[in-house]
Every structure is written in structure tokens, then in C-alpha cells.
Amino acid sequence: xxxxxxxxxxxxxxxxxxxxxxxxxxxxxxxxxxxxxxxxxxxxxxxxxxxxxxxxxxxxxxxxxxxxxxxxxxxxxxxxxxxxxxxxxxxxxxxxxxxxxxxxxxxxxxxxxxxxxxxxxxxxxxxxxxxxxxxxxxxxxxxxxxxxxxxxxxxxxxxxxxxxxxxxxxxxxxxxxxxxxxxxxxxxxxxxxxxxxxxxxxxxxxxxxxxxxxxxxxxxxxxxxxxxxxxxxxxxxxxxxxxxxxxxxxxxxxxxxxxxxxxxxxxxxxxxx
Numbered sequence: 001x002x003x004x005x006x007x008x009x010x011x012x013x014x015x016x017x018x019x020x021x022x023x024x025x026x027x028x029x030x031x032x033x034x035x036x037x038x039x040x041x042x043x044x045x046x047x048x049x050x051x052x053x054x055x056x057x058x059x060x061x062x063x064x065x066x067x068x069x070x071x072x073x074x075x076x077x078x079x080x081x082x083x084x085x086x087x088x089x090x091x092x093x094x095x096x097x098x099x100x101x102x103x104x105x106x107x108x109x110x111x112x113x114x115x116x117x118x119x120x121x122x123x124x125x126x127x128x129x130x131x132x133x134x135x136x137x138x139x140x141x142x143x144x145x146x147x148x149x150x151x152x153x154x155x156x157x158x159x160x161x162x163x164x165x166x167x168x169x170x171x172x173x174x175x176x177x178x179x180x181x182x183x184x185x186x187x188x189x190x191x192x193x194x195x196x197x198x199x200x201x202x203x204x205x206x207x208x209x210x211x212x213x214x215x216x217x218x219x220x221x222x223x224x225x226x227x228x229x230x231x232x233x234x235x236x237x238x239x240x241x242x243x244x245x246x247x248x249x250x251x252x253x254x255x256x257x258x259x260x261x262x263x264x265x266x267x268x269x270x271x272x273x
Contacts, residue, residue: 005049010214011270013048014040017076018241020089022264024072025255028093032101034239034251036072039144039175041214042234043073046142046173047081049218059139062127064112066120067146067175068102069252074109075099083109118152121145121172125158128167128229140169148180151189156202162229163203170229171221175211177238181252196233204231211236241268 017040025031043065051061065074075092078084084099084107091097098107102115111127114120124143131139149155162170176195178185185192199206205224209216211234224230238252239245242264256264 005218007215010044014044015268015270018268020076021072024089024092026261029255030253031255032069034245035070037240038177038236038238039070040073041212042173042217043077045214045217047077050221051142059137061140062111064120064124064143065103066114066143067149068115071103078109117149118154121155121158125162125167128170129165132169142171144173144175147176147185159202167229168227172231174233175236176233177236179238183249199231204229206231208233212240243267
């Protein structure tokens with residue numbers, strides 16, 4: 001685990017990431033911008049604060065974007081880190097490009113193909129188990145899930161197995177924005193809550209913070225007790241940073257038109273909390 005996280009730099013990066021995603025949105029008619037905006041701070045904390053790259057320990061850390069529709073958050077960060085080229089994002093969802101609307105294994109920096117919800121947790125647990133018990137390495141595995149994804153039975157089966165396998169090198173971050181593609185989770189699945197108590201019943205260590213507060217996210221992960229898989233519940237706002245996107249189900253899919261794009265750029269400020 002790294003200990004060099006700069007909260008001020010993170011806020012500046014995340015504002016730049018939102019601008020870049022909005023820029024790309026003008027190239028395609030459908031883009032999961034709002035879902036990317038809700039998890040940006042958490043993904044930034046992982047890449048720039050928590051995860052170790054090659055040469056750190058005897059095995060680098062691994063990231064799985066389980067909520068595949070949030071991949072724009074991952075793409076813009078990989079571009080900023082130099083793993084992806086600017087051309088890659090400029091050709092997003094174009095025939096001559098290699099980036100699609102969900103992550104594809106084989107693209108630089110992408111460790112798993114995701115997008116069909118309910119699969120990422122199983123992949124992450126398998127990777128964590130292989131690191132710890134097969135290869136005898138010290139690599140950690142990080143994953144970001146959506147709250148809608150927790151409606152998949154396979155996710156809960158995997159979370160039960162994670163505790164049984166003892167994969168305490170697994171860190172999951174839940175993008176809890178309270179929405180899914182067609183509405184509010186509390187309305188479509190009122191018995192979905194409470195989440196944290198369910199996770200703890202499956203023998204996970206948990207914490208709950210504001211998912212847009214990068215400092216709180218970082219400190220919650222680095223201060224975990226260990227000995228169990230860890231889930232951070234990040235309470236977020238879908239479309240965070242652009243007023244007309246926030247809490248709007250239609251922005252699960254839509255790209256802003258030119259006038260909406262101009263308004264979004266004018267509204268963007270550093271997300272501090």
C-alpha cells in the first residue's frame with residue numbers, strides 16, 4: 001500500500017477527468033458519463049494513491065472495473081498515466097479505435113472484460129486468491145462495483161466465497177449512487193437496504209464514506225484492520241459535478257448536446273466533498 005496520496009492534486013485531476021469525458025461525449029451519441037462521474041474520485045484514489053505498480057513488492061496490484069459502464073473513469077486515468085494514448089480516447093467507440101463502451105481485456109491497462117454486471121466480483125476474487133495462495137505473491141486486487149450490480153445473485157455468492165477463501169488482499173469499492181439505468185434503487189428494490197449490515201453478515205470488513213471525498217476514501221482503505229476482504233461503501237451522486245446530470249436517470253446513457261456541453265463546462269468546479 002502506498003502512502004503518498006495528495007488530496008489537492010486528486011481534486012485537480014478529477015476536474016480534468018470530467019472535462020475530458022465531456023470532450024469525448026461530443027464524439028458519440030451515447031456515453032455513460034454520469035456513471036463515470038459518480039466513481040471518478042474512488043478510481044483516482046486507487047490508481048494514484050493505493051495501487052502499486054510494477055517494481056513495488058513482488059507483484060503489482062490489479063484493478064477490475066466491475067461496473068463496466070463506468071469505464072470512462074478508467075480510460076481517462078489510464079490516458080493521464082500514459083498507459084493509453086490520447087488517440088485511443090479520441091477514437092472511442094469508432095471502428096478504427098480499440099476502446100469500446102465497456103472494458104475489453106487485451107487493451108493496455110485493462111485486466112478483465114466487464115460490462116455484463118455480476119461478473120467482476122468473481123473475477124476479482126479469483127485473482128486475489130491466485131495472488132495470495134497459488135503464486136504466493138503480495139499483490140492486492142481492487143475492484144469498483146455499482147449498487148445496481150448488487151442485485152445480481154452471482155455477486156453475493158462470490159462475496160460469501162471471498163470470506164471463506166480468506167482473500168484479505170481484496171479491496172472492493174461500492175459506487176453507491178442510489179440509481180440504476182431506469183430509476184432509483186430504493187424505489188425499484190426497497191428491500192435492498194441496509195447494505196453494510198448484509199456485507200458484514202458475509203464476514204466482510206466494511207467502511208462507509210462520502211465517495212467524492214478522496215481523502216476520506218483513501219484513509220478508510222489504508223486504515224482497515226485486515227484479515228478479511230474489505231468493502232468501502234462510497235455514497236455518491238450520479239452525474240456529480242454537472243447540475244442537470246445529477247440524479248437524472250436519462251444520463252445513464254445520453255451524451256450532452258452542444259448547448260448542454262457548454263453549460264457543463266461552465267459548471268465544473270473542483271469537487272471537494
